[in-house]
Amino acid sequence: MPELPEVEVVRRGLDAHVVGRTVVAVTVHDVRSLKRHLPGAADFVPRLVGRRVDAARRRGKYLWLVLDGHEALLCHLGMSGQMLISDADAPAPRHLRIVLDLDDGRQLRFVDQRIFGGMMLADVDDEQVPVTIGHIARDPLDPAFDRDLFAQRLRRRRTGVKRALLDQTLISGVGNIYADESLWRVPLHYARATENLRAKEVDALLDHVVDVMGEALEQGGTSFDALYVNVNGQSGYFDRSLAAYGQEGEPCPRCGTPIRRDAFMNRSSFTCPRCQPRPRNGRF
């Protein structure tokens, strides 16, 4: 499931293989991957053909290729999206949705099993950020990320700390995996009320978010199956380092208590019941 480190691995691959190339043809195999491009494939294809890719950029889990002119090809990988660089004659993978033929004879292929991701063309602002993601907050690996502003906004919220971490308008790039890992490291229970968090706890939480994502990035991201891969189709190794996420019943690496799984926001939360006790007045 691509979160910030996985998306950054893909961005680096695009930076190496796609920047400087020109799109010579576009094939849309499944229009559902263009559901955020409201004018549809009939508009998407001719607008993209002939465009040169000037840069590969990212904010949180959003990824975009800056095109010549004031436009970008914006992409979100959703839960199962992949951006693969392939030779044009390589066999088409299952769930191939969109293909960009490049001027070096290779293809940029968008593969997405569950179709939660997609592509769209968008205008960019003066900082070359697509205007359609103007509401997405900066991510904690962004040099311009403002820690004080984040802490201020977090403590104004009236919700649980994990719910806030997953809110991309407050802080971007954090998904279920890294939220659970960061909270385990502090340690904090996911239901701790944001308004009761102490400044030191917010500070520690941010430090751990940055650390856990940095470590994941060094290991090429997290992979539980073949769904997350870099542009060359290779998986990362960070799943071998997870302390809490997906470890139900396994001993907590800190105290040995079995990790517990709770239903949370139609998904799962993993905590150590001893290190991360449930708060009395928690918010879910």
Next chain:
DNA sequence: GCTAACACCTGCGTGC
């Protein structure tokens, strides 16, 4: 304005 619930979507694993 803020928060929470829900729909979207497919493949895999499990139980019957």
Next chain:
DNA sequence: TGCACGCAGGTGTTAG
């Protein structure tokens, strides 16, 4: 063997 169902979860929309 085949079917039904639950689960995985990021984002946008809608309701309160």
